[in-house]
Amino acid sequence: MTEKDFLKNKIDKYSRFLKRDLTKNEEKLLSKLTSEIEHLTDEDKKRIKKEILSGSLEEKIVRSKMLIIDWYCKYDGKVYVSFSGGKDSTVLLHLVRSIFPDVPAVFADTGLEYPEIKEFVKTIENVTVIRPKMSFKQVLEKYGFPIISKEQSQYIEQYKNAKSEKTKNTRWNGNKWGQGKISEKWKYLVNAPFKITDKCCNVFKKDPFKRYEKETRRKPIVGVMAGESSQRLVYYLKGECNAFNAKRPISKPIFFWNEVDVWKYIRDFNVSFSKIYNMGYERTGCMFCMFGTHHDEKGNTRFHKMKKTHPKLYNYCMDKLGLKKVLDIYLKRDFEKD
Numbered sequence: 051m052t053e054k055d056f057l058k059n060k061i062d063k064y065s066r067f068l069k070r071d072l073t074k075n076e077e078k079l080l081s082k083l084t085s086e087i088e089h090l091t092d093e094d095k096k097r098i099k100k101e102i103l104s105g106s107l108e109e110k111i112v113r114s115k116m117l118i119i120d121w122y123c124k125y126d127g128k129v130y131v132s133f134s135g136g137k138d139s140t141v142l143l144h145l146v147r148s149i150f151p152d153v154p155a156v157f158a159d160t161g162l163e164y165p166e167i168k169e170f171v172k173t174i175e176n177v178t179v180i181r182p183k184m185s186f187k188q189v190l191e192k193y194g195f196p197i198i199s200k201e202q203s204q205y206i207e208q209y210k211n212a213k214s215e216k217t218k219n220t221r222w223n224g225n226k227w228g229q230g231k232i233s234e235k236w237k238y239l240v241n242a243p244f245k246i247t248d249k250c251c252n253v254f255k256k257d258p259f260k261r262y263e264k265e266t267r268r269k270p271i272v273g274v275m276a277g278e279s280s281q282r283l284v285y286y287l288k289g290e291c292n293a294f295n296a297k298r299p300i301s302k303p304i305f306f307w308n309e310v311d312v313w314k315y316i317r318d319f320n321v322s323f324s325k326i327y328n329m330g331y332e333r334t335g336c337m338f339c340m341f342g343t344h345h346d347e348k349g350n351t352r353f354h355k356m357k358k359t360h361p362k363l364y365n366y367c368m369d370k371l372g373l374k375k376v377l378d379i380y381l382k383r384d385f386e387k388d
C-alpha cells in the first residue's frame with residue numbers, strides 16, 4: 051500500500067467513526083501524526099513523540115481520538131474506561147464518549163476516595179463499581195503500610211522477608227550495576243516497628259480490575275500521563291500508547307497530555323468535574339495513601355489539608371489506623387507539629 055492510500059484509509063476510518071468529514075486541519079494533523087508514526091525508524095518515532103508532547107491541545111486531541119478509535123476497533127467495542135473520578139480520567143471519559151457514547155466507565159471503590167469524588171462519580175452515567183476483597187485496615191494488618199514509593203516499599207518488604215542471602219544483599223547493596231537497592235536515606239526504615247508494603251495497590255486496584263476484565267473480556271483505556279514521573283516519560287518514549295501486544299493489553303490515549311492540557315480541555319468543552327479540586331487539592335487518589343508524603347511541603351502535606359477539610363476522616367486515619375505513628379517515624383519529625 052502506498053503512503054497516500056494508507057493515509058486515505060486512515061482518513062476514511064476516522065471520519066466514519068467521528069460521523070463527519072475531517073476538517074482540513076485535522077487531515078493535515080492526521081497525515082503528520084500517522085505517516086510519521088507508522089513509517090519512521092525508532093529514533094524518528096522518538097523525535098515525533100517528543101514533538102507531540104510539546105504540541106498544541108488540538109493536535110493532542112486528534113492523536114488521542116485516533117488511538118481510541120484504533121483500540122475500540124481492535125476489540126470490537128469490548129473496551130472500558132478506567133475511571134477514578136479525578137480530572138484526568140474525567141477528561142478521558144469525555145473524549146471516549148464523544149466518539150463511542152456507550153463505552154462503560156469502571157470505578158474501583160476502594161473505600162479510600164474523597165467523599166467529593168464518590169459524589170461526583172454518582173453523577174456520571176453507565177459506571178460499573180468494582181470493589182476490593184479486603185478493607186484498608188485489613189491490608190495494613192496483613193501486609194503493612196504504603197510509604198515512600200511503590201519501588202522502595204517493595205525493596206524494604208523484600209529485604210525484611212528475604213529467604214536468601216542473595217536477595218537480602220541485592221536489596222541492601224544493589225545488583226552489579228548498583229540498582230534495585232533500598233536508597234540510603236530510607237535504610238533506617240528496615241527497623242521501623244511496623245510493616246511496610248507495596249501490595250496495597252494490588253489489593254485495591256490491580257486485582258479488582260483484573261477480575262472485571264476476566265469476567266467481561268473488556269480491554270482497559272486508562273488516563274495516565276507521561277509527565278507524572280520520569281519513569282513514565284521513559285516508557286512513553288520507548289513504548290506504545292496502545293499496547294496491543296503487552297501481556298495485559300492497555301490503551302493510554304492521553305499519555306502525552308499534561309496538567310495544562312487537561313484543564314484547558316475541561317474549560318474548552320465545559321466538562322464538569324469533582325468539587326474536590328475547588329477545595330485546595332491538586333491531586334486526588336486514595337485519601338490515606340502515604341506514598342510520596344516526604345515530597346509534600348512541610349506543614350502543608352495532604353494530611354494537613356485533610357485535617358481542615360475532612361477532620362473526622364483525619365482523626366480516624368491518624369488514631370484508629372495508626373498513621374500518625376507511622377508518619378512520625380517515616381518523616382522523622384512530629385508530623386502534627388509541623
Ligand code: SF4
Pocket residue numbers: 160162196250251252254255335336338339340341
Ligand atoms: S494508591 Fe496508596 S492507598 Fe491507594 S491502593 Fe495504592 S498504595 Fe494503597
